[in-house]
Amino acid sequence: MTDGVVERARPRDRILETARDMFHKHGIKGVGVDAITEAAGTNKMTLYRHFESKDDLIIECLRATASKAGAMWEMFEAEHPGDKLAQLHAWVRKAAEMLNTDGRGCDMANAAAELTEPDHPARRVIKELKEAQRERLVALCRGAGIGQAELLADTLSLLFEGARVSVQTVGTEGPSTQFVRMAEGLILSFRGGASAG
Amino acid sequence: MTDGVVERARPRDRILETARDMFHKHGIKGVGVDAITEAAGTNKMTLYRHFESKDDLIIECLRATASKAGAMWEMFEAEHPGDKLAQLHAWVRKAAEMLNTDGRGCDMANAAAELTEPDHPARRVIKELKEAQRERLVALCRGAGIGQAELLADTLSLLFEGARVSVQTVGTEGPSTQFVRMAEGLILSFRGGASAG
DNA sequence: TCTGGAAGTTACAGACCGGTAACACCCTAG
């Protein structure tokens, strides 16, 4: 009955959404294509008619995840049109919310941890998507009138990334509890004037 | 001839060291016990005489890694006896060095990304070891006379953790290049007085 | 020299993996 995936969606979409969910929860190598298709209410042949290989499916899942993240950015803009600083604070709040609601880390970081072959097709995609996300955060910081926009963006990015893996290793009661405090302190400090270093 | 592992070491140690190296490079699920024993110049039966299971081997590898990290801390103390602030700076330098020399992330974080079953025996060990590392960094900050020692320690810890996964996803040219600047700036700021937030 | 334990060897069990072939079905468009 309730698979978590809308039953009337087309097989390809059901497979993509189910795979995304299962990869996220159990890791990429921890999920077989049989398990995905069964959970998606379809079969292996249908999967291979829509995706060249499991690697191809992985890449499409990562793109879909990035696309959803992109939608978040648009939501920030919609909620605070033109106010980049408010959007930056919204980003911090959203990041903190993810830390508390999702015990698993970033899909791309997890995928990079699992897919170790240097020339794995997914690695290229991961790098592209991560770089795009970075540029977006830099643009947000710059738009908010922060002088050392790149440095703040990179610091916030590293803090968030670190908090996600921390949640994955020691849980939500660890260092990640201080994330908002750290991030807001940094933003305030960078707005105030020259940073240290 | 040269296996990277001292040939005259006992089989158990060769297996442990080889497994550590291979898990680190190729991930846990990406390496089979056959490949480990072959690289260690021994065989599967010998592995299973010394380790109950692959999971047991994984746990012993994580403990060994933590033990090596512990030796690093002792080195800081030996090089700067009593001077906790100097040891903290040494920690930053060492962390930066690891970012540049090792493209793979933290073994425990990577293991946590791969071993997703909530009650996997390794998860418990990972949590213990990470908490111990955190306490050590907090003690270092406190010993260095920093007021909000926990907050600084957690911030530095998250930054480093984030930098490691960043190296794994976008490489050494990404946000992690600023790690030393960020860390030193934070230490300076926390030493200066009250932090933001 | 004898002996006992550690280590090596070979073969195998049972399960799972990604991926493919061949064929039956259904539903919609003409």
Added chain:
DNA sequence: CTAGGGTGTTACCGGTCTGTAACTTCCAGA
């Protein structure tokens, strides 16, 4: 009604995985 594309079903291939059994070899110590 019919044709055809998307879908479902079953079976299979070759490979890999963890883990075990049975046996042999080696070597150190008494």
